[in-house]
Amino acid sequence: VVSGGLILTMDEQGTCLRGEIAIREGKIVALGEALAGVETAERLDASGCLVIPGLVDGHTHAAMACFRGVADDLPLERWLTEHIFPLERRCVDEELVYWGSRLACLEMVRGGITAFADMYFFEDQVAWAAQEVGLRALLGEGLLAGPSPAAQGPQEALQRAEAFIDRWSGHQLVHPSVDPHAVYSCSEELLRQASEMARRWGVPLVIHLQETRQEVAGARDRWGCTPLQYLERLGTLEGEVVACHFVHVEEADLELAARRDLRVIHCPESNAKLAAGVAPVPEMLEWGLVVGLGTDGPASNNDLDLFGEMNFAAKLHKVVRGDPTVLPARQVLEMATRQGAQALGLPGGVIEVGGAADLVVVELGAPHATPLHDPYSHLVYAAKAADVRDVIVNGRLVVRNHQVLTVDEAETLERVRRLAARAQRS
Ligand SMILES: [Zn+2]
Secondary structure: OEEEEEEEOOOOOOOEEEEEEEEEOOEEEEEEOOOOOOOOOOOEEOOOEEEEEOEEEEEEOHHHHHHOOOOOOOOHHHHHHHHHHHHHHHHOOHHHHHHHHHHHHHHHHHOOEEEEEEEEOOHHHHHHHHHHHOOEEEEEEEEOOOOEOOEOOHHHHHHHHHHHHHHHOOOOOEEEOEEEOOOOOOOHHHHHHHHHHHHHHOOOEEEEEOOOHHHHHHHHHHHOOOHHHHHHHOOOOOOOEEEEEOOOOOHHHHHHHHHOOOEEEEOHHHHHHOOOOOOOHHHHHHOOOEEEEOOOOOOOOOOOOHHHHHHHHHHHHHHHHOOOOOOOHHHHHHHHOHHHHHHHOOOOOOOOOOOEOOEEEEEOOOHHHOOOOOHHHHHHHHOOHHHEEEEEEOOEEEEEOOEEOOOOHHHHHHHHHHHHHHHHHO
């Protein structure tokens, strides 16, 4: 039982209530004022705190935590081809992915993230890290037309992707997806095969889409349409598709996205840092699209902090539209919770009876968090990731009083420092 806090359920009606949340076997079984007759094995006192659904990081490359700050202040093209790709070819292996992902999971869960979506290589290692730390995750082996650190070519990558899905299907916390990198880095054949695999297994297809102006211009040159319209032509929008970024978007894309129920993950800090552009999120929401929030990888952000991301998203669109009424705080918090979970097809995102017990207790004791007038405003404009006190994922207490209970944090930091030093020398 979690008791005593102000509960923001993040349901469609925006219900807030004071009372208790009873949890059994990973689910919320009762919600409301002083639950009589609930037998309590363990009680978490959240008095004076806010209780919210766990935050959902809709897009990241967790293992890139090892490459945090390795190359900054560069355009995407140069950043990728001169720095990230060569570094990945030299040093990405199972060991680096495991420890980098474990570090990322620690950062995420301490900041109230209970679920995340990840695209990288050696994805089994990400799955182990997520499971050991105790996070929910949608994970997919990255697919490329050429060789990757984990595969000689696309056919081997597809085999790895399918074996991954087979291995983790039905797991409580780890949910598989199929992750072709982007339309410019995958062949038509690979995109078709990836889509077919996703539909055959009934899992989402996750792709970077329309991130930069060059990507859209390139698609126009090659196929005479935008990347989304190209995917439609290939028949790959039939199943559940998650588009990360979706920055350079025209009216026809929004119409098509709404018709195909495309899920979008908005990554404003990464888009800003790489000067990719600003996604038309208010327009997407007007079209009824489900839009989640993502950090993108820690090499392009450079943190995994959804409080910072919410704060930035809420302000960015106001500046761009010259209108302070767009993306109000509650709507942004919805993107980081309910809409994020919906976009990824994962449980959680709402505090409701029968729903997943993914909960975050945010403390209000710090000077920057005092006084409290409007809890939504508080969470988006004033709170910090470090205000997260306790985190429950799937009914399990993972963080208590700012300490991660599940894995050894000091060991993880030490291993990542050593791997980063090795990468520097390579
Ligand atoms: Zn990405």
